[in-house]
Amino acid sequence: MEKKNKVLSEKDPHWRSEVLDSFTKYDYQTSLDKAIDYLNKLPQRTDINEAITESDYVTIYYTITASAYGILNKSKTFDSHIWAHFFDYFDRYIELIKTANKTSLYPKNAETLLDHALDLLINFQPEQLSEKAKEYVSQMLNAWNEQLALSVLLKKVFDERMDFKHPDAMIYTRKLAEIYLHTAQGYGESYHAECAAIMNLLSDLTYFEGTENSEEEALQWIEQSLVLNSKDEFAKRRKKNIQDSLTIKEQIRRFNHDTNNELGGLQTNLQELKKRIHATKSDAQTLSFLQKIDNSIQRMAGIRRFVQKQAPEFQQIDIVNQLIIPLIASYQNRMTIQVLPETVCTWEVDRDYLLLSLDNLIKNSLEAFERKNIELTQRYLNIKLQITPSHLTIKISDNAGGLDEKLRDHIFEKYISSKGIKKETGLGLSNALNAIEQMGGNLQLAPEQPKNGTTFIINLTQ
Amino acid sequence: MSTPLSILFMDDEPSNDIIANARERLAEQGFDVDFVSTMSSAIEAYYEKFYDVFILDIDMSHLPDDQEGDGVKVLKRFVSLHNQTKVILFSGAGTVQHWFSAANAHCFGYIAKDQQDGELDSIHLLIEKIKQAAKSTTSVRANTSTAPTHALLITDDKSLATQAISQIQSTLGENWTNEIISTDAWSKNPPDSSQYGIITCLQAKFSTRARVKQQLQAILANSPAPQTIIACDGLDTERNSILYIANQHPFRMVDLQHPQWQQSFADALSAAVNWYGKQEIFTADADTLSRIHITLPEDVQSAGHDDLSETDMESLYTDYESAVKENQDNKDESL
Numbered sequence: 001m002e003k004k005n006k007v008l009s010e011k012d013p014h015w016r017s018e019v020l021d022s023f024t025k026y027d028y029q030t031s032l033d034k035a036i037d038y039l040n041k042l043p044q045r046t047d048i049n050e051a052i053t054e055s056d057y058v059t060i061y062y063t064i065t066a067s068a069y070g071i072l073n074k075s076k077t078f079d080s081h082i083w084a085h086f087f088d089y090f091d092r093y094i095e096l097i098k099t100a101n102k103t104s105l106y107p108k109n110a111e112t113l114l115d116h117a118l119d120l121l122i123n124f125q126p127e128q129l130s131e132k133a134k135e136y137v138s139q140m141l142n143a144w145n146e147q148l149a150l151s152v153l154l155k156k157v158f159d160e161r162m163d164f165k166h167p168d169a170m171i172y173t174r175k176l177a178e179i180y181l182h183t184a185q186g187y188g189e190s191y192h193a194e195c196a197a198i199m200n201l202l203s204d205l206t207y208f209e210g211t212e213n214s215e216e217e218a219l220q221w222i223e224q225s226l227v228l229n230s231k232d233e234f235a236k237r238r239k240k241n242i243q244d245s246l247t248i249k250e251q252i253r254r255f256n257h258d259t260n261n262e263l264g265g266l267q268t269n270l271q272e273l274k275k276r277i278h279a280t281k282s283d284a285q286t287l288s289f290l291q292k293i294d295n296s297i298q299r300m301a302g303i304r305r306f307v308q309k310q311a312p313e314f315q316q317i318d319i320v321n322q323l324i325i326p327l328i329a330s331y332q333n334r335m336t337i338q339v340l341p342e343t344v345c346t347w348e349v350d351r352d353y354l355l356l357s358l359d360n361l362i363k364n365s366l367e368a369f370e371r372k373n374i375e376l377t378q379r380y381l382n383i384k385l386q387i388t389p390s391h392l393t394i395k396i397s398d399n400a401g402g403l404d405e406k407l408r409d410h411i412f413e414k415y416i417s418s419k420g421i422k423k424e425t426g427l428g429l430s431n432a433l434n435a436i437e438q439m440g441g442n443l444q445l446a447p448e449q450p451k452n453g454t455t456f457i458i459n460l461t462q
Numbered sequence: 463m464s465t466p467l468s469i470l471f472m473d474d475e476p477s478n479d480i481i482a483n484a485r486e487r488l489a490e491q492g493f494d495v496d497f498v499s500t501m502s503s504a505i506e507a508y509y510e511k512f513y514d515v516f517i518l519d520i521d522m523s524h525l526p527d528d529q530e531g532d533g534v535k536v537l538k539r540f541v542s543l544h545n546q547t548k549v550i551l552f553s554g555a556g557t558v559q560h561w562f563s564a565a566n567a568h569c570f571g572y573i574a575k576d577q578q579d580g581e582l583d584s585i586h587l588l589i590e591k592i593k594q595a596a597k598s599t600t601s602v603r604a605n606t607s608t609a610p611t612h613a614l615l616i617t618d619d620k621s622l623a624t625q626a627i628s629q630i631q632s633t634l635g636e637n638w639t640n641e642i643i644s645t646d647a648w649s650k651n652p653p654d655s656s657q658y659g660i661i662t663c664l665q666a667k668f669s670t671r672a673r674v675k676q677q678l679q680a681i682l683a684n685s686p687a688p689q690t691i692i693a694c695d696g697l698d699t700e701r702n703s704i705l706y707i708a709n710q711h712p713f714r715m716v717d718l719q720h721p722q723w724q725q726s727f728a729d730a731l732s733a734a735v736n737w738y739g740k741q742e743i744f745t746a747d748a749d750t751l752s753r754i755h756i757t758l759p760e761d762v763q764s765a766g767h768d769d770l771s772e773t774d775m776e777s778l779y780t781d782y783e784s785a786v787k788e789n790q791d792n793k794d795e796s797l
Contacts, residue, residue, distance in 0.1 A: 257554075257555060259576075260554040260555070260574075260575060260576045261475075261478060261480065261554045261575060261576075263576045264480045264554060264575035264576040264583075264584055265478065265479030265480045265483075266479075267576070267578060267583045267584070268479065268480050268483040268484070268583050268584065268585050269479055269483065270583075271483075271583050271585070271586070272483055272486075301576070301578065308698070308699065309699045310698075310699050310701065310702070311667065311669070311670065311699050311700050311701075311702065311703060312669075312670065313670050313702050314669065314670045314671045314672065315579075315580050316672070317580075348671055348672060351580075440669075
C-alpha cells in the first residue's frame with residue numbers, strides 16, 4: 001500500500017524538476033505554464049497516473065493558483081488571462097478539498113489561497129470586495145471549516161488596518177470587518193471575543209472618519225462590543241469618552257440655542273432700560289453703569305459670534321473714539337496708554353472682532369508687565385494708527401521687555417505661551433490673529449522690534 | 463387718518479422677554495397687533511380679519527395643535543392662504559435649511575432674535591421690516607410682450623461658472639443666450655437688467671461689507687422681473703449674509719453646500735421661466751389644510767371662542783380650492 005504521506009514530488013521527479021523548481025525560485029510564469037501543462041498531460045502518464053491521488057490534484061491546483069497570484073502580485077498590473085487562471089483553479093481547489101480527506105492536506109495552503117483571493121480583490125477589484133470576499137470566505141468555510149476561513153479573514157482585517165500606505169485601507173478594513181461580523185454571527189459564543197475586537201476597531205474607524213454622526217455610530221459599535229465582551233476595560237473607557245464628548249457637544253448646542261434667546265432678551269431689555277433712563281434726568285454714574293452693561297453685552301455677543309466662527313459683520317465705525325478709547329479706559333490704571341492720532345479715523349470693520357483682537361494684544365502686554373514686575377509708572381503702551389485710502393495700519397508697541405527669541409516664530413500658535421505651560425490656555429494671540437484674519441486683514445510682529453519691548457502690526461484693507 | 467397696520471404675531475413662548483418687549487414696542491409704533499400662540503388660533507384670527515403682516519417663529523415644533531409644523535411650513539401655508547399678507551420670520555432657532563427654505567417660500571423678511579445692527583436690536587430691525595412691508599406693494603406683473611430669452615450670470619468663480627453654464631444651457635435650451643460677467647465688472651458698469659429674463663449670481667460667500675450689500679441690493683432690486691437666483695454656501699457661519707440676501711427677496715436661493723445643488727439650481731431656473739415677471743403663489747397644501755380642518759373645531763371650543771362650524775370650515779377650504787383653480791398656471795412648487 002502507498003504511504004499516505006508520500007507527496008507528489010516524491011512520487012514523480014518530473015513534478016519537482018518541471019514545476020516545483022521554478023515555483024520555489026519565484027519564477028511564477030514558468031511554474032504556472034508548466035503546472036497547467038503537467039495537469040493536461042497527466043492522463044497520458046501511464047507510469048504514474050495510478051499513483052496520483054486526490055491530494056496530489058489539490059497540490060497541482062494549489063500550485064497553479066499560487067503561481068497566478070505570484071505573477072499578479074509581482075507585476076502589480078491586472079492581466080485578465082492570469083486573473084481567470086487564478087479564480088478558475090481556486091474554484092477547482094475548493095471543489096476538491098470539500099470532499100478530500102483533510103488529514104492529507106495542508107491547512108496552511110488553504111489559508112494562503114483564501115488570503116491571496118482577498119488580496120487580489122483589494123488590489124484589482126476593490127469595488128467588488130464586499131460581495132466577492134463574502135462569497136470566497138463562505139466557500140472556504142464550507143470546504144474546510146469556519147475556523148480556518150475566519151482566522152484568515154480576521155488576520156486580513158487587521159493587516160488592512162495596518163496598511164498605512166494605502167489610501168483606501170480604512171475602507172477595505174471596514175468592508176472586511178463587516179463580512180467578518182456577518183459570517184461569525186452564525187457560530188455563537190465561540191467568536192464573541194474576536195467579534196468584540198472587530199467592533200472596537202469599527203468604532204475607532206467610524207469615530208475618526210469625523211462625519212456628522214460618527215460619534216454616535218462609534219458609540220453604537222462600542223456598545224455592541226460590550227454586549228459580547230462586557231469585561232473589556234478598553235471598550236468601557238472608550239464608551240465613556242465618546243459619551244462625554246457627545247454630552248459636551250450637546251451642552252454647547254443647548255447653550256448656543258438657549259443663549260440666542262437670552263441674549264436677544266438681554267439686548268432688547270437693555271434698549272427698554274436705556275429709553276427709560278434717558279427719558280429721566282439721570283446722574284452721570286447711572287449712565288456710566290448703563291454704558292458698562294451695554295459694553296459687556298456687546299462684547300459677550302461678539303465673543304459668542306467669534307467662538308461660533310461667524311463671518312464678520314462689517315460696519316463703518318470711528319475706530320479711535322468708538323472703539324479704542326472705550327477699550328483702553330479699563331486698562332488706564334494699570335499702564336499708560338497713548339493713542340495717536342486721536343482724531344476721527346473711520347473704517348469698515350467688525351467692531352467686536354477688532355475689539356477682541358486689540359483687547360487680547362493689550363492683555364498680553366499687561367501680563368508681561370506684571371510677570372516682569374515692571375512698576376506701574378514705567379508701563380507704556382502706544383497705539384498708532386496710519387490711514388490711507390486702501391489701508392488701515394494699527395501699531396501696538398509696549399516696553400514690557402520684548403519677546404523670547406525662541407518663541408518669535410510660534411507666537412501666534414495655539415497654546416504657545418511665554419507664561420509657562422498650563423498656566424494659561426495660550427489662546428490669546430492666536431485668537432487676536434484669527435479675529436483679524438476673519439476680516440481679511442493680517443496681524444504680525446513688526447519686522448523691527450523695539451529694544452525693550454514688542455510691536456505688533458494690524459493691517460486692514462478696505 | 464389711515465387705518466393702522468394690522469399684524470398677526472405668533473410665537474409659542476409669549477412670556478419670553480424678547481417677545482414681551484417686541485409686543486410692547488410694536489404697539490408703541492401704533493400697529494394693530496393681535497398675538498396668538500397656537501396654529502389654530504392663528505387660523506381662526508386669519509379667518510376673521512385681514513392682516514398686513516404675519517410675524518412668526520421658526521421653532522414651532524412644539525405647537526400642541528400642529529406636531530409637524532415649523533415656521534417655514536406655516537409660512538408656505540399662509541402664503542397659500544392669502545397672498546397679500548407679508549410674512550416675516552422672527553426666530554431664535556433657525557437652521558441653514560430654514561434660511562434657504564424661508565427665502566424660497568418668499569418670506570418678506572427673516573430676522574434672527576439675537577441679530578443686531580450696530581446699536582440696533584432685533585426688535586428695531588423687525589419694526590423696520592414691518593414698515594418696509596407696509597410700503598411694498600405686491601406686484602403681479604404682466605408678462606412682457608415678448609418672451610425673454612437672455613440670461614445673465616454674475617460670478618467670479620470659474621468652476622462655479624462652468625457648472626452653472628451647463629445647467630443654464632440644458633435647462634433653458636437653445637432659445638436662450640447667457641452672458642457672464644464678474645461681480646467687479648457688474649458693479650462698475652451694471653447692465654440694464656430689463657433686457658434679461660433671469661439673473662443668476664453664484665458665489666461661495668458674500669461679505670457683509672457695505673459695497674457687497676449694495677451690489678446684492680442692486681442685483682435684486684428689480685426682482686421679479688427679471689427673476690433672480692442667488693447661490694451661495696449654506697453655512698452656519700454665514701448666517702448674516704444669507705439672511706441679508708433672503709431679506710432682499712430673491713426668487714430662489716440655492717445652497718452650494720448641498721450635494722445636489724446643481725439640480726436645485728436647474729429647478730430654480732425652470733421655475734423662474736414659468737414664473738417670469740410674476741410673483742410666485744403657492745398652491746394650498748391640501749394635506750395640511752385637512753389636518754388643520756380636523757384639529758381646529760376642538761381647539762376653538764376648548765379655548766372658549768365662538769364655534770367655527772363645519773360649514774364655515776368647508777367654505778374656507780373651498781375658497782382655497784377655487785383660488786388654486788384660478789391660478790391654473792401656478793405650478794405647485796416644492797422646496
